[in-house]
Every structure is written in C-alpha cells, then in structure tokens.
Amino acid sequence: MTGFLLQRLLATIPVMAVVAVVVFLLLHLGPGDPAAVIAGDYATPEDIERIRDRLGLNEPLHVQFLTWIGQVLTGDLGISIFSNLPVAQLIAQRVEPTLALSIGTLILTVVVAVPLGVAAAWRAGGWLDRCLMGGAALAFAVPVFVIGYILIYVFAIKLSLLPVQGYRPLADGAVPFLRHLALPVVALSFVFIALIARVTRASVLEVLGEDYIRTARAKGVTTFRLLRRHALRPALVPVVTVIGIAFALLVGGVVVTESVFNIPGLGRLTVDSVLRRDYPVIQGLILVFSAAYVFTNLIVDLLYSVLDPRIRE
Amino acid sequence: MNAIRRNRSVQIGMALLALVVVTAVLAPPIAGMDPLRMTPEDRLTSPVAAHPFGTDMFGRDILARTLHGGRISLSVGLMVAAVALAAGLGIGLVAGYVRGVDRIVMRVMDGIMAIPGILLAIALIALSGATLTTVVVAIAVPEVPRVVRLVRSVVLAVREEPYVEAAVAAGARLPRLLVRHVLPNTLAPLIVQGSYVCASAMIVESILGFLGAGMPPEVPSWGNVMAEGRTFFQIAPWILFFPGAFLAVTVLSVNLLGDGLRDTLDPRLRGRFQ
Numbered sequence: 197m198t199g200f201l202l203q204r205l206l207a208t209i210p211v212m213a214v215v216a217v218v219v220f221l222l223l224h225l226g227p228g229d230p231a232a233v234i235a236g237d238y239a240t241p242e243d244i245e246r247i248r249d250r251l252g253l254n255e256p257l258h259v260q261f262l263t264w265i266g267q268v269l270t271g272d273l274g275i276s277i278f279s280n281l282p283v284a285q286l287i288a289q290r291v292e293p294t295l296a297l298s299i300g301t302l303i304l305t306v307v308v309a310v311p312l313g314v315a316a317a318w319r320a321g322g323w324l325d326r327c328l329m330g331g332a333a334l335a336f337a338v339p340v341f342v343i344g345y346i347l348i349y350v351f352a353i354k355l356s357l358l359p360v361q362g363y364r365p366l367a368d369g370a371v372p373f374l375r376h377l378a379l380p381v382v383a384l385s386f387v388f389i390a391l392i393a394r395v396t397r398a399s400v401l402e403v404l405g406e407d408y409i410r411t412a413r414a415k416g417v418t419t420f421r422l423l424r425r426h427a428l429r430p431a432l433v434p435v436v437t438v439i440g441i442a443f444a445l446l447v448g449g450v451v452v453t454e455s456v457f458n459i460p461g462l463g464r465l466t467v468d469s470v471l472r473r474d475y476p477v478i479q480g481l482i483l484v485f486s487a488a489y490v491f492t493n494l495i496v497d498l499l500y501s502v503l504d505p506r507i508r509e
Numbered sequence: 510m511n512a513i514r515r516n517r518s519v520q521i522g523m524a525l526l527a528l529v530v531v532t533a534v535l536a537p538p539i540a541g542m543d544p545l546r547m548t549p550e551d552r553l554t555s556p557v558a559a560h561p562f563g564t565d566m567f568g569r570d571i572l573a574r575t576l577h578g579g580r581i582s583l584s585v586g587l588m589v590a591a592v593a594l595a596a597g598l599g600i601g602l603v604a605g606y607v608r609g610v611d612r613i614v615m616r617v618m619d620g621i622m623a624i625p626g627i628l629l630a631i632a633l634i635a636l637s638g639a640t641l642t643t644v645v646v647a648i649a650v651p652e653v654p655r656v657v658r659l660v661r662s663v664v665l666a667v668r669e670e671p672y673v674e675a676a677v678a679a680g681a682r683l684p685r686l687l688v689r690h691v692l693p694n695t696l697a698p699l700i701v702q703g704s705y706v707c708a709s710a711m712i713v714e715s716i717l718g719f720l721g722a723g724m725p726p727e728v729p730s731w732g733n734v735m736a737e738g739r740t741f742f743q744i745a746p747w748i749l750f751f752p753g754a755f756l757a758v759t760v761l762s763v764n765l766l767g768d769g770l771r772d773t774l775d776p777r778l779r780g781r782f783q
Binding site for chain 2: 210211212213214215217218219222223230233333334336337338339340341342345346348349353444447448451452455466467470471473475478481482485486489490
C-alpha cells in the first residue's frame with residue numbers, strides 16, 4: 197500500500213509541471229505585448245512600462261519562468277495588479293464559500309444519485325428508469341445558470357421561501373448559512389446527479405448480471421440486502437472514478453453558480469480577475485484549481501484501491 | 510445505416526435538430542425582424558403577438574435574437590468539434606505510432622486535462638481578445654486531450670491486428686498504413702466523440718457569454734442574449750428563458766444523436782464515453 201501511495205504521489209509531479217508551464221505560458225501565447233493586454237485599452241505608455249517591470253517581462257523567458265516557479269514553490273503567488281494584495285491572501289479569503297458550495301453539491305449528489313441509479317437499474321426499462329434517464333438527458337442539456345435562474349424565479353421570487361442571492365458564512369449560524377446555500381447547491385447538483393445516476397445505473401446493471409448475484413438470489417437473499425450488500429460495493433468503483441473526473445466540471449459549474457447567486461467565492465474572484473485582466477490572480481487561481489483537481493484524483497485513486505484491491509497490482 | 514435510422518435516440522435527435530437548424534437557417538423570414546433593430550418605445554415588452562418572445566431593454570425582438578443566435582451557437586459548436594477532432598486526430602495518430610513522442614505527448618495531455626476547461630477557455634479569451642476565432646480555439650483546446658486519448662487507444666489496438674502486421678511485413682510505409690488501416694477505424698468513435706464535443710461547446714459558449722468573457726457583446730449569440738437578460742431577470746425573465754430553452758433543445762438533440770450513433774455504430778463503444 198505504501199509503495200502504491202508513493203507511486204501515485206510521484207505520478208502527480210509531471211502533471212503539475214505541465215500545468216505550471218501552461219499557466220506560465222498563457223500570458224505569452226496571445227498576440228502582441230502581454231503588458232499592453234493587461235493594461236487594457238486606455239493605458240498610457242507609462243502604465244504599460246510599469247506593468248512590464250512589475251511582472252519582470254523585461255527578463256529573458258527562461259529567467260522569468262525560473263523566478264516565477266521558485267516563488268510559487270515557496271507559496272508566493274505574486275501580487276494582484278488590481279488590489280495590490282498578495283494573491284495567496286485573496287484566494288484564502290474566498291475559499292470558504294466555494295468549499296461550502298462544492299461539498300454541499302457532492303453530498304447532495306451522492307445522496308440523491310446513487311439510490312436513484314440503483315433503483316433505475318433494479319427496474320431497468322420500467323417507467324421509473326425511463327423517467328430518470330429522460331430527466332438525466334435533459335439535465336445535461338440545460339446550462340447551470342438557466343437552472344439557477346429558474347430556481348430563483350420559483351422559490352425565491354414567486355414563493356418567497358428562500359433568499360434570492362448572497363452568502364452567509366457558517367460563523368453567522370447554521371440556519372442562514374444553509375438557507376443561502378440551498379438554491380445554489382441544488383442548481384449545481386442537477387448535472388452531477390444526472391451524471392452519477394447514469395454511471396451508477398450502468399454499473400449496477402453490469403454487476404446484477406454476474407453469476408454470484410444469481411447464486412445469492414437463489415439462496416433466498418432479500419432484494420434490499422442483495423442490492424446493498426452484494427451489488428453496491430463493486431458497482432461503486434466506476435462511480436468513484438467519475439467523481440474524480442467530474443471535479444473539472446465542478447470548477448466550471450462553481451464559477452457560473454457563484455455569479456448567478458452572487459456568492460463571493462473563488463469563482464467570482466476568477467470572473468472578476470478575468471474581466472480586470474488581473475493576470476497574477478488568474479494564474480494563481482488556475483494553479484490552485486488544477487492542484488485541487490490532481491489532489492482529488494489522487495484521493496479517488498486511493499479510494500479506488502480500497503474498494504477494489506486488485507488495482508494495486 | 511438501417512440500424513442507425515431505426516434507432517430511437519437517432520430519430521428523436523434528428524427530428525429536434527432538424528427543427529432547430531430550420532429555424533436558424535430561415536431566421537430572417539420567420540422572425541421578420543432585424544435582431545439588432547432597437548425600438549425604445551417597446552422596451553421590455555412581455556410576449557405578445559407582435560413580439561412572441563417579448564423584447565429586451567433596448568426593445569430588440571427576442572424571437573429574432575433567439576433564431577439568429579441559433580446560427581451563431583450551431584456554427585460555434587460545429588467549428589469547435591471540427592477543430593478539436595482535427596487536432597486530436599493528428600496528435601493522437603502520431604502519439605499512438607511513434608513511441609518516443611507518445612510519453613511526452615501524453616504527459617502534456619494529462620497536464621492540460623488537469624486544468625479546468627472553462628478556466629482555461631476564459632483565460633485564453635481574456636488574453637487574446639474576444640473574436641469568433643479565439644472563442645472557437647479557446648473552447649476547443651480543453652477538448653483536445655480526450656480526443657487524443659481516444660485516437661491513441663484505437664491506434665494502439667489496431668497496430669496489434671494481424672492484418673496491420675501483415676501490411677507492415679509487406680512493406681507498407683507509415684503514412685499509407687495510417688491512412689489506409691488506422692484512420693477508418695478511428696472514424697466511428699470520432700463521430701460519436703465529435704457530437705459530444707459539439708454539444709458541450711454550445712453549453713460552454715453560452716457560459717462564456719453569460720460571464721461576459723465570450724463572443725463580442727454586440728453578437729447575438731445565445732450566451733450573450735441571456736447575459737443581457739441577467740440584470741432585468743426579475744421583471745423580464747423571457748429574455749433569459751427563450752434562448753435558454755432553444756439551447757437546451759439543441760444540446761439535447763445533439764446528445765441524443767451521439768448516444769444513438771454510439772449504440773449503433775459500434776456496440777463495443779458502450780461505456781467508453783460518459
């Protein structure tokens with residue numbers, strides 16, 4: 197197990213190295229002078245020179261990269277052009293809402309999607325299965341912000357049950373925290389419930405075709421026990437993998453959902469930074485999100501090997 | 510071909526898609542109005558006979574904007590699919606055949622996959638300026654690694670086939686080998702993958718437009734029309750809902766088409782896509 201863990205850890209190094217190079221090169225990929233791009237349309241030559249100097253753009257490319265990567269490795273993500281605050285501090289301030297939204301979505305998705313997928317597989321071809329799979333196809337087709345606005349329209353404006361927008365930190369109490377989080381979490385969960393329910397259904401269907409399930413059924417094991425004890429655990433392996441893959445999708449969803457519901461998290465910070473062309477912040481955010489993706493997939497790999505020990509070989 | 514035509518998903522997908530394409534192509538006669546014409550006296554009208562989908566804050570007709578938006582969103586979807594497939598096919602063929610290149614290329618692809626696609630796209634657009642070309646390329650780049658992986662896996666499987674080994678033994682050169690034997694095998698999975706890329710590209714375009722980081726704001730793409738509806742959402746929800754519904758139907762139809770093609774073109778492909 198230690199060997200497996202070490203091997204997986206080492207495998208993340210080249211991936212993060214590529215991410216770092218891509219993030220560094222982003223600024224230099226576009227046409228023209230990057231300092232002019234950041235400065236915007238109304239900049240004076242002095243502004244452009246100041247930005248070029250500040251980002252070290254006068255140095256040769258490899259020197260710029262080595263300086264930058266050295267700072268990143270010591271936890272220094274640079275200084276925001278817009279607010280003059282350290283990027284690491286800006287990101288740290290915005291982590292809580294995004295974590296709350298993501299974890300809430302993960303919990304709601306698993307709690308809803310896994311039982312739905314199992315039920316659909318158990319009665320494959322029946323009305324429940326057809327409705328669920330039809331609903332899943334629809335959930336894939338509607339962008340998250342449209343779902344968000346429909347929810348706001350129905351539950352906040354027409355029924356006045358929940359707040360329209362905004363965020364309350366957990367420190368303000370659990371009830372306002374959850375009330376503000378409810379609609380964004382539900383909106384963001386739609387597509388993931390569709391995804392995970394489909395994968396669970398396919399996976400359970402496959403397991404239900406196995407010989408040992410037939411044996412267990414012949415032995416007189418009850419339906420519920422059969423699904424829970426015999427079918428669910430092997431069926432969860434692909435589900436866990438998909439959760440890892442879905443993380444990249446989740447980041448995109450978080451960015452949009454935070455904009456719809458006016459939540460001051462990392463997603464809003466991303467959009468604001470892009471619109472202000474605050475390049476050091478964009479770089480820092482992409483690095484942090486990518487590292488989180490790689491870390492999530494590391495955890496998924498480990499979970500995977502717990503669920504199915506054959507994978508360690 | 511008959512199996513494809515008989516497939517339920519393909520039938521429904523084709524019918525819906527044909528409907529959307531017809532309304533997009535025939536946008537001028539159906540809408541009967543210029544999507545850019547402002548009529549300030551009619552601003553924020555709710556759906557009535559003269560404006561079946563209502564108007565926006567400048568009095569522009571939402572029906573006209575939605576139908577013309579279809580032209581843009583469908584083109585973006587198709588172009589992104591073409592660009593991502595072409596790039597992925599080229600890189601994947603080389604990676605699958607040339608061992609030394611394979612390792613490096615796949616590491617780079619792993620790295621790109623680790624960067625959330627929408628972030629990469631908005632960063633690329635922000636730094637190179639929002640035009641049709643940059644939007645298409647920016648949406649296509651994050652899709653490339655998946656296509657490369659798919660093509661590479663087909664190449665690796667095909668090169669073990671006896672008939673390919675026979676061709677090698679008979680002295681077939683690499684380019685001929687790739688074009689004659691490998692390319693036809695990648696076609697079916699690529700068409701399926703292409704339909705999914707097209708569907709997701711239309712969603713991403715709308716998200717980019719919605720965030721204000723997509724097409725130039727004067728272009729009436731579905732994303733941009735919906736973005737303009739944000740501010741007036743509480744008093745004029747139709748600005749957002751009608752383009753949203755068209756987008757949903759379009760994406761649904763392309764996905765259904767993809768599912769149907771996947772199941773009929775090559776049953777072995779089941780489970781290889783999400």
